[in-house]
Amino acid sequence: MHPTASLSPVTASPVAAAGDAPVLEAQHVERRFGAVVAIADASVALRRHEVLGLVGDNGAGKSTLLKILSGVLQADAGRILLEGSEIHIRRAQDAMEAGIETVYQDLALVDTMSAYQNVYLGREPLAKSPLLRLFNLVDDRAMRKRSREVLDALSVKIPSINVSVKGMSGGQRQCLAIARAILWGRKIVILDEPTAALGVRETAQVLDVIRDLRKHDVSVIVVSHNMAQLMEIADRITVMRLGRTVATRVVKDTQVSEIVGLITGAIGADPEEETRRVTTPA
Numbered sequence: 001m002h003p004t005a006s007l008s009p010v011t012a013s014p015v016a017a018a019g020d021a022p023v024l025e026a027q028h029v030e031r032r033f034g035a036v037v038a039i040a041d042a043s044v045a046l047r048r049h050e051v052l053g054l055v056g057d058n059g060a061g062k063s064t065l066l067k068i069l070s071g072v073l074q075a076d077a078g079r080i081l082l083e084g085s086e087i088h089i090r091r092a093q094d095a096m097e098a099g100i101e102t103v104y105q106d107l108a109l110v111d112t113m114s115a116y117q118n119v120y121l122g123r124e125p126l127a128k129s130p131l132l133r134l135f136n137l138v139d140d141r142a143m144r145k146r147s148r149e150v151l152d153a154l155s156v157k158i159p160s161i162n163v164s165v166k167g168m169s170g171g172q173r174q175c176l177a178i179a180r181a182i183l184w185g186r187k188i189v190i191l192d193e194p195t196a197a198l199g200v201r202e203t204a205q206v207l208d209v210i211r212d213l214r215k216h217d218v219s220v221i222v223v224s225h226n227m228a229q230l231m232e233i234a235d236r237i238t239v240m241r242l243g244r245t246v247a248t249r250v251v252k253d254t255q256v257s258e259i260v261g262l263i264t265g266a267i268g269a270d271p272e273e274e275t276r277r278v279t280t281p282a
């Protein structure tokens with residue numbers, strides 16, 4: 001569990017009241033692959049209980065940024081803050097311990113295992129936690145019961161938690177992976193194009209689950225190319241262009257056309273984004 005915001009020992013930004021610190025923030029992140037600049041300057045702030053959409057053209061740097069936040073890749077420069085305090089995410093395990101769960105398109109579910117076994121999969125990284133030691137002692141029945149509770153709480157509909165996930169649809173599998181985040185008490189869920197491979201009905205199921213995550217004290221960053229979808233589930237949208245975050249919009253105060261303009265560059269970057277870039281030393 002995180003300390004509550006009011007108990008945070010250090011806040012990086014003394015100006016902000018403790019409770020106002022974003023749950024997760026990336027500041028001026030940079031990442032190169034050899035000569036390729038994948039991220040030139042990216043800053044995002046995820047607020048508590050919000051769904052933040054991250055958009056941009058192919059190659060804009062979205063996946064690279066998410067991988068940095070989930071410890072799969074390291075940034076060359078920049079800072080990451082958790083509830084206002086800088087953290088160093090060097091490995092995927094660091095991210096998980098910080099309460100960050102990433103749901104990949106390739107979900108890493110084990111086909112031959114049942115739904116509830118899959119929900120419990122991946123507990124190894126938490127083996128240091130006393131809670132987990134408790135879980136290790138509980139029996140199958142308790143695992144099934146808890147899985148059922150989490151899936152019900154999220155209104156995830158699957159045929160049975162006892163059958164193997166092999167025959168399950170992409171949407172059901174995606175929902176199972178999200179449920180896993182709740183079960184392990186993660187407070188931040190990162191999703192990279194969660195509905196890209198899904199049909200219409202399945203997509204709706206996954207979107208419902210994402211939308212409801214905030215009720216479970218979870219904040220979400222989601223990358224999607226589907227603007228209509230994002231406008232439905234996101235509170236704010238951050239736009240990346242050519243490796244830079246160029247603007248953030250509150251969904252209820254914007255329109256798809258504005259977001260598309262920001263993505264393509266037809267609408268320029270926000271002045272404050274430009275200023276920050278020019279005035280902030282590398």
Ligand SMILES: Nc1ncnc2c1ncn2[C@@H]1O[C@H](COP(=O)(O)OP(=O)(O)O)[C@@H](O)[C@H]1O
Nearest residue numbers: 033036038056057058059060061062063064065
């Ligand atoms: N492992 C890698 N090696 C080399 N180049 C990479 C690697 N990952 C991403 N890139 C490059 O970084 C840029 C950003 O990629 P990515 O973050 O995947 O963008 P997006 O998810 O927005 O489509 C692209 O030019 C891509 O080719």
Ligand SMILES: [Mg+2]
Nearest residue numbers: 062063064192
């Ligand atoms: Mg991508």
